[in-house]
Amino acid sequence: AQKVTQAQTEISVVEKEDVTLDCVYETRDTTYYLFWYKQPPSGELVFLIRRNSFDEQNEISGRYSWNFQKSTSSFNFTITASQVVDSAVYFCALSGNTGTASKLTFGTGTRLQVTL
Amino acid sequence: DAGVTQSPTHLIKTRGQQVTLRCSPKSGHDTVSWYQQALGQGPQFIFQYYEEEERQRGNFPDRFSGHQFPNYSSELNVNALLLGDSALYLCASSLVGAGGELFFGEGSRLTVL
Numbered sequence: 001a002q003k004v005t006q007a008q009t010e011i012s013v014v015e016k017e018d019v020t021l022d023c024v025y026e027t028r029d030t031t032y033y034l035f036w037y038k039q040p041p042s043g044e045l046v047f048l049i050r051r052n053s054f055d056e057q058n059e060i061s062g063r064y065s066w067n068f069q070k071s072t073s074s075f076n077f078t079i080t081a082s083q084v085v086d087s088a089v090y091f092c093a094l095s096g097n098t099g100t101a102s103k104l105t106f107g108t109g110t111r112l113q114v115t116l
Numbered sequence: 117d118a119g120v121t122q123s124p125t126h127l128i129k130t131r132g133q134q135v136t137l138r139c140s141p142k143s144g145h146d147t148v149s150w151y152q153q154a155l156g157q158g159p160q161f162i163f164q165y166y167e168e169e170e171r172q173r174g175n176f177p178d179r180f181s182g183h184q185f186p187n188y189s190s191e192l193n194v195n196a197l198l199l200g201d202s203a204l205y206l207c208a209s210s211l212v213g214a215g216g217e218l219f220f221g222e223g224s225r226l227t228v229l
Contacts, residue, residue: 104159
């Protein structure tokens with residue numbers, strides 16, 4: 001069975017601070033995909049990144065960066081110089097074979113609150 | 117380009133009633149998945165439809181059923197509603213072979229009294 005653990009329930013930071021959201025996963029699949037989604041108060045899940053199990057290169061996109069470490073089954077997400085607009089719930093998710101866009105297993109989410 | 121649209125946005129039902137939720141996928145997408153998100157939890161996969169057939173199903177009872185139409189839109193039906201069915205129901209669309217990226221709608225919030 002697949003499982004995603006986001007141990008941080010809620011994080012509060014002051015604007016411009018850096019913040020890291022942790023994600024640990026479990027799977028028996030040799031091929032799998034990891035995702036991060038952002039859920040603002042409107043409810044819509046916004047896709048941030050997809051990473052396959054064979055690509056352990058870290059990725060940076062603007063203020064966002066992701067650190068994938070297969071050895072520790074972790075896929076952590078860092079926001080640099082956080083902004084109030086980053087306030088949302090962030091979900092880490094895992095899927096197996098995505099040839100048919102298979103189901104995602106989500107963590108319980110981390111609520112990030114950024115204040116002035 | 118319209119994204120994923122869902123209706124209704126909010127609805128209130130009583131125990132034992134039946135509900136139908138609707139979803140129109142993003143233009144060009146052929147696969148629709150449904151998720152249930154209880155308050156404070158992550159979304160849970162209900163099922164996925166492709167070519168008008170249910171392709172995968174999560175751990176949900178038969179009270180949850182669905183349908184996909186030739187235009188790729190989809191419905192989620194829940195019979196004999198229970199209080200525990202109160203949740204945000206999210207629809208996600210994708211394109212087969214596109215690597216699993218899902219585009220989500222804003223959801224339908226169901227309250228069962």
